Amino acid sequence: MLKKILYADSGADNAQDMLKRLIELPALKDSELSILRVVSSTTKEEEEESTQQAEAKIKELITKLGIRANKVTSIVREGEPKTTVLKVAEETNADLIIMGSRGLGKLQSILSNSVSQYVFQLTDRPMLLVKDDIYVKRIKRVMVALDKSPAAQYALDLALFLLQGYQDAELFLTRVNPDLKADISFSKQEMEENPILAPAVAKAKRMGINYRCLVTGGKPAQQIRNLAEDNNIDLLILGSPERRPSIAKSLPDLDRLLGSSLSDYIRVKAECPVLLARNEEI
CATH class of the missing domain: 3.40.50.620 (HUPs)
Known part of the structure; x- marks a missing residue:
């Protein structure tokens, strides 16, 4: 049912911890995991530097997750985060999107240009949201x-x-x-x-x-x-x-x-x- 998982990584520890807990479940042992980092830049040099940094962050996360690199697809894209997440979810045919969230409500989400809220609005895929201020535990x-x-x-x-x-x-x-x-x-x-x-x-x-x-x-x-x-x-x-x-x-x-x-x-x-x-x- 959840064969393809897209994790949009913003560096939030809680979301990373939740991803680790989730992929430990027996039901997801054969699922394909894609990790996305979105970068923004104004020059070609900045884009290359940002891409290298993003790739390094993904490698660090893979180590933290304790899984082999060949089991993960690393994706680094330049662009607007909220639209890029939606586009990559379509490209990878993701069965689940996982993102961190600041837990903003009402007009705050609009005024702060919330990425997770925007994706939630427009995606037709299941979405796992992990707020920044919660404690992530083993799933029991x-x-x-x-x-x-x-x-x-x-x-x-x-x-x-x-x-x-x-x-x-x-x-x-x-x-x-x-x-x-x-x-x-x-x-x-x-x-x-x-x-x-x-x-x-x-x-x-x-x-x-x-x-x-x-x-x-x-x-x-x-x-x-x-x-x-x-x-x-x-x-x-x-x-x-x-x-x-x-x-x-x-x-x-x-x-x-x-x-x-x-x-x-x-x-x-x-x-x-x-x-x-x-x-x-x-």
């Missing part, structure tokens, strides 16, 4: 937020794929029903029989993946963020469908830019890496 607790949408089901499939063959992990299957009160409580059996979670429970059982169910009410964005924090989640996977018609895909989605969407709220507020699951076929 993975949460996936579920509802009836195809995007949520794709997020579940990604979570199950990542955890296959990995016995140390626990999958938190989470349902927040906005029609229920936030302080409502359910028994373990009631949660496992929840109509949204029951099919996911069956899939996890078939694959031999350890799981736990969480069901509550309230505002989904805030509750998902709170549940992730309360359960010390290491990776949160969230469906993030493309809502714009194809004719408008080159234009920013103002709802997301202004922070009114669930995925944008969690991207900014969650205290763990967030994988926004998006599939162009959905």
Whole structure:
């Protein structure tokens, strides 16, 4: 499912640490990894110097990751970072983009020319965002937020794929029903029989993946963020469908830019890496 991974390296330690944790998963042992560094320059001499420095940084990162250089494709490009990441993702046919993020919200992302937010707006590929101010841990607790949408089901499939063959992990299957009160409580059996979670429970059982169910009410964005924090989640996977018609895909989605969407709220507020699951076929 994630055969080709593109890591856009800005030098952020947290994002590099998350990449290392991710590629340690058994499910990704055969995945192809491309590491991109984007440079900018005004003269030919500056471009050559910047390229050499970028290549050296990629070599340092490969050493840090503990993988052989022949298992990685190094890419150095001159240009605007946000458009270059999108272009290289298309060229490499990446199944996942990994980037660092400052976790800016609302108009801050627009005014600061955020690279990660721009890529999130325009890509139709899953994207793993790692904020600069979070602590990256070994991936042992993975949460996936579920509802009836195809995007949520794709997020579940990604979570199950990542955890296959990995016995140390626990999958938190989470349902927040906005029609229920936030302080409502359910028994373990009631949660496992929840109509949204029951099919996911069956899939996890078939694959031999350890799981736990969480069901509550309230505002989904805030509750998902709170549940992730309360359960010390290491990776949160969230469906993030493309809502714009194809004719408008080159234009920013103002709802997301202004922070009114669930995925944008969690991207900014969650205290763990967030994988926004998006599939162009959905």
